[in-house]
Amino acid sequence: MSRLMTAWQHAPTHRRVWALAAPMILSNLSVPLVALVDSAVIGHLPHAHQLASVAVGGSLYTLLVWVMGFLRMGTTGFAAQAAGRDDGGSLRRILLQGLLLALGFALLLSVVALPLKGVALQLMQPSAELDDLTQHYFHTRLFGLPAALASMALIGWFLGAQDARAPLAILLTTNLTNVALDLYFVIGLEWGVAGAARASVIAEWSGVLVGLALTRGALRRYPGRLDRAAFSRWLNWRPLLAVNRDIFLRSLALQLVFFLITVQGTRLGDATVAANALLLNGLMLTAHALDGLAHAVEALSGHAIGARSHTELRRVLTVSGGWSLLASLTFGLFFLLGGDLFIGLQTDIPAVRDTALTYLPYLAALPLVAVWSYLLDGLFIGATRAREMRNAMLLAVAISLPLGWLLRGLGNHGLWLAFLGFMLLRGVCLGSIARRLQQQGQWFDPIHAQPAETTIVVTKGP
Template sequence: MILRRQLLSAWRDPLAQRRVWHIALPLILSNISVPLVGLVDTAVIGHMDGAHHLGAVAVGSTLFTFVLWATGFLRMGTTGFAAQACGSADGDQLRRILLQAIWLAVLISALVWLFRTPLLNLGLHYLQSSEALLEQARAYFQIRLISLPAALANFVLIGWFIGAQNSRVPFAMLLTVNLTNMLLDVLLVVGLDLGVQGAAWASVCGDVLGLLLGLALVRSTLRQYPGAFDWVRGLRLKGAAPLLRVNRDILIRTLALQSVFYLLVVQGARLGDEVVAANAVLLNFLLITSHALDGLAHALEALGGHALGKRDKRGLVQVLVITTGWSLVLSLAFVAAFALGGDLLIRLLTDLPEVRALARQYLVWVTIMPLVTVWSYLLDGLFIGASRALAMRNAMLLALVCYLPLAWALQGQGNHLVWFGFLTFMALRSLLLGGWFAWLWRTDRWMQLD
């Protein structure tokens, strides 16, 4: 009874609600523009003659996204430390985090460029798709790599701004990136008939423009936190051990997650070009829900990390209750929207009859998925804000170890079971990480900084 009153009190606090939505709403709106790019990509390519074009964009973007998400620690690690620096009003630390994270982004980009050919060959080796699809996927990936430094620096800036509780700049950056991408998609693919390569160049231009905008707006946030840049210490990565340790753990965690998405593409590709194209259409449903719900998870990262920096347990409970409640409401809204309008969205994305028919068969899986995945998004936000990357890594690896035997057993059994295995993995992620948080909270260890 006491717990119920405490939860209701947290939910009904108008000031806490405003703080959450002040951060979450711009991020939800801007995050939604990310899958909209995927929708436009799918729509313009999905109306070209032949499923291999759509499959090529799915494969090429999956390989590039693998690289991006593998370096997602640049955003996640930066957010937690920036939020804690703001909570303790440490302007010097806030600047050092930004400088070191951007320098890491530059170094990682150079490393990927150095090994781009073997990485691409490895990524395409196991697909067993048509030669036409693989050739187009290779061209798409090579072009997208041009903007890798800009894309990784955008990760850093977005994470840093979120940690500083400034969601307006990420909103502006993401809108710039994605609106540029969408407009150029139509111009280059439809207007100039550049096909798959046109879609890749549209993404490159969007990334570069987003970076220029983000760099121009850094100074306005720094004015709120007096301090100075230590360029020598930052470029030498001196004192960056906590950031590097967290980034290492998030990297391992993200590679495990991306391997599951890669398996989804591989298993679909082995069932034919039409199946991998249908799965590419359906993955847009997952991207829409994940990016929208991530807006609330990002608010939990920023406000949760800020509360931890101030040792404010009550403030953490408030933001956790509010973000959880609204995330459930939003996930239920997506379930209803996909159940009622999923077929219409499929028809908008492709006019290939065989791809439409297959996507309808498997629509049920992405319709129920928001209710399963919502917990993993929230828990990721909670752990990122606390910079508890080791727990995230271990939970992800354990989920992967449990999932791989299932994926092996289900191979060749049809696409329904491919989606079933993927859904099972997402549920395992949530159960393992949720159990770890419950233990840390009950033993009063959550509010302790590592």
């Protein structure tokens, strides 16, 4: 306990954590605010299926984007470790690799998205009005997919390079543009659901252009050059691709859970799926805020591991964990005491509002249950321990699916109870693996060591 108190009292670590976390919290909070604005604008249109179409179409698009979360998370760990080694050449290679992967996967997803969308809507069994509006919204959003994936790679790289201001600029540009255009297109031009989709596409392309412009300043802080020969060697791609593969499987399992929530909610009626969407906006609000601290853990733990500093790693985890707990308590109280205002700001449709208020206590409990998985994800990402993170997620999902099946008779209450159980299991599984790695002294094992860009051998005469 004395070691934890000593770590918590280290003022420079508090400053380092908040230097990264504060800009990321601000920028992350702007992400769910876009969904809240979408809900608030569309939620004040006359029909529940209009709000539900944005919820369902948005969830399908989010599924595509979030399963590509490895483009950010994998890039952060490797970039942070390169920054810890002051390796400017590796930072340049990792940046280019991330952008090329983003472009390639955007093209691939554009090909497979339409048939997958058809299957998903068949499973949901929506009403005719909901089906038509959802397809229109989703098809429009696909035009922004390359920009969305490239922004993820850029944000991950900037975080690894210990720069939180550039991600702030990217996300604020994207999300404030989205909010402004949402209001103009939906209310001013009366484009309805289509206007919300078009606003998002334009905003995503605006954000990625800002990010690309900011890379020059970040690279100046880490002198070096891109070794083109090293860039083309498979040996320099294999560690990144291995980590990305495992994070992809982890993200796919996570999105499966959110997708099943949407599917089950849709079967309970348009008002229920719309109400769940409003509550999940609250989850996204807390997750993106707490992720600001988790992003600081990613960058700083990766930096500590690159510099092989046990003391620095302990300080980062202690300080970030303490602040994460305080933040989750604050969010829980906010939803418990002010949840009716939160719901009322998003919609004035009586059936949707009353349904959401019924299930509000589950939202109030979520921050305290979920915070530990966010924090531990940051540690595993910074350490590029993607395989262990993947295994923890798969185990949590495997246990949660039978739990959801057993609770299905409770309707939407059972759905939320199963979701709370899943979030709890995520933290328990990650914590168990983290404890084992600590006991075995494996956090600093170079499981994904990056090969050197060049090797120079200097010999002296006898």
